[in-house]
Amino acid sequence: MKIVVDAMGGDLAPEQIVLGAADAVKADNSLEIVLVGAKERIEDVIKANGCSADGLSVVDAADVITNDDSPTMAIKTKKESSLVKAFDILMHDEDAAAMVSAGSTGAVLAGSVMKVRRIKGVSRPALAPILPTLKEHGVVLCDCGANVDCKPLYLMHFAIMASGYAQLMFGIQNPRVGLLNNGVEEHKGNEQTKQAFELLSGSDAINFVGNCEARDILSGNFDVVVADGFNGNIALKSAEGTAEAMLKLIKDGVYSGGLKSKIGALMLKGVFADVKHKMDYNSNGGACFLGVGKVIVKSHGASKRKSICASILQAQELAQKDICKKISEDISKYTETADAVAGSDQ
């Protein structure tokens, strides 16, 4: 399977991206990875690190899209950038099944919509990271920033797409869907979530289990949590910031706590490493952009080789299991039902 990788996107590009790609082909030698970016620099990384070039090919790209670029404008005008060229290969090479980038989220989303196009029937594609939970598998949070102003029908589509994604990723039959809201009671919410609640709870297309307070996202009581991109982003970043703050407070406490604390911390090193790893959802793969015609995985901007490798293997799995076909079928099925008609009026 061929996967296109934007070798220049991300804070640690191209080095960590290239090393992650090399790790991925080592893990699965059926993979063919096309690295798009500054050819010489990429080849230098391969050589300097003694990586095998088997399974890796390089396509030169002279330009880079950064976080300072306007996403839509950059996709339109930076035709020689690694990201735009990666999209072009993804769309014109029939064998290319997926694309991975750790670059500007806005540009990856804009490029996905402009170059890859929406799946028929999907109102808005959405960004869906998988967060850790206290139970055996994670939870899909959808949307997380692609759509800041949403109609209730968009949230219904997010629920259908994320349910399909959760089925494939977690191997479960009937993912429990929650609606991110400011209380668990039915009547809770703002205008948007009240309308969305009605639509979600009235549909057989998903297994809607009710409102999810932000406090319960990580509880493991939900497999999917839907939200508009603004609220999903707030919930995600608040969780990230809190996890970071707590680790910092513990670290500061250990440093100022004298020898006893330092020894205690040494003895708990393994526990802290496990917790940090579990909370750092970025290291386990990327966020999938659901609802466009090919598999797009957005890896975190600070991704290191391990997380790039995980994102590539995740993209491969999603392409193998044909997430795009599943979404297309599920959305079609929903659109043909009566409740979709009600939803589209809202």
Place this chain on the structure above:
Amino acid sequence: MKIVVDAMGGDLAPEQIVLGAADAVKADNSLEIVLVGAKERIEDVIKANGCSADGLSVVDAADVITNDDSPTMAIKTKKESSLVKAFDILMHDEDAAAMVSAGSTGAVLAGSVMKVRRIKGVSRPALAPILPTLKEHGVVLCDCGANVDCKPLYLMHFAIMASGYAQLMFGIQNPRVGLLNNGVEEHKGNEQTKQAFELLSGSDAINFVGNCEARDILSGNFDVVVADGFNGNIALKSAEGTAEAMLKLIKDGVYSGGLKSKIGALMLKGVFADVKHKMDYNSNGGACFLGVGKVIVKSHGASKRKSICASILQAQELAQKDICKKISEDISKYTETADAVAGSDQ
């Protein structure tokens, strides 16, 4: 100073409420606390715990408002409830300066608006807890759930009120105000936050320093973060849920990690207790309901005596420093300026 306490509100009422009130009068014997609730049960708690009754008086109330009651309806119809009677005393006893309740948030807010009334010029009163930060003092998050659908002008008023609150609580001159948003760049946000950004950044009434991502609420880079009640609630609860999940993961790791982990955890007991205490913002007082004519402090539903005592002392401090007068003056001053005219159009 006389403070009215709803002795029946909260999961651990009346016992922990009464004990907290007794602790408060012990800490400051100038306090007079009126405990409103089931007289016999309250007096039993005082007797059974050997508390001094000095500074404590009891007003009997036969009924209780619970979380299952509809807030507005309960305030209107449950006239014999401890909360409604507490509001009545607050409004009819001239010496009563503040009210503290750990009961239903919705009912406390409804009662505050219906019984205490808004301060003139305030578009919407707002709930403002103080969250911990990595720096020397906390951050006021306003609004946190009182107003789920907000106009930009409401957020401007939240900024003014919370700035006044931060000045009094933290003893700072010029609180740095951030707008909760999905990115730091000026152009980021949904329709609401884009308009609010314009209004906040164009006003001299506050020290607006820009957008605040949810990741940075606890950073200490802001003294006030304004949000609509829906998003503020999402951010707050996501932070709470993450802090709980992390502590649970650490605990589970220690238990399953054998003797070494258990000894390590024992040696770090003090550090963990400090972190837990710092993250548990509820134990340091309650959330102030800003913008109504008297001081209202909403203590967490699970409040124990320590946190009730802290809420009472906080209410006393706010009444002594006359937060209501400050808000009234600051809002008037703003309303007289030209930028308020622009804001009121939005």
